[in-house]
Amino acid sequence: MNPKLYLDFGEPMERLEARVIEIRGKCPVFKPGDRIVIEGPEIKLDETDAICTHAFASLLPYIVALRKGIKPGELGLGRGEKAYVQCLDPGPPYTDGGTVIFEITVVRDEGEKSLESGEGGNR
Numbered sequence: 001m002n003p004k005l006y007l008d009f010g011e012p013m014e015r016l017e018a019r020v021i022e023i024r025g026k027c028p029v030f031k032p033g034d035r036i037v038i039e040g041p042e043i044k045l046d047e048t049d050a051i052c053t054h055a056f057a058s059l060l061p062y063i064v065a066l067r068k069g070i071k072p073g074e075l076g077l078g079r080g081e082k083a084y085v086q087c088l089d090p091g092p093p094y095t096d097g098g099t100v101i102f103e104i105t106v107v108r109d110e111g112e113k114s115l116e117s118g119e120g121g122n123r
Helices: 053-067 110-119
Strands: 015-025 035-039 083-086 098-107
Touching: 015 053, 035 053, 053 083, 053 098
Parallel strands: none
Antiparallel strands: 015 035, 015 098, 083 098
16 A cells, blocks of 8 residues: 555645544543544545544544644644544533543655655645
8 A cells, every 4th residue: 555645636645543542431432542544535444443423523623734734733732743632522520421532643654754854844
């Protein structure tokens, strides 16, 4: 599988991985370590462990920005290269569920990584 795919207008499509790092309360969908894999506009269902509408609603506003190279710190989502987002379910005492914390990583191919390191990561 080639990690660098291109849209019709020649832009590379970034791959995002959102991994469950913590669950506060009870989540009927996710367990720690589960991941959602997104490549371009596609959720890679064959590589995704689970998907939940509450969680996806929290991730959706940031998917394109992170893929386009906006740093998590610029979005208020982290201090380094990883972003952190939680699902909308507040959990006890407000609901019977729980909130899930995701760590989001942009996965780039090695050629892009070396180019970005010289340019500060902004394209």
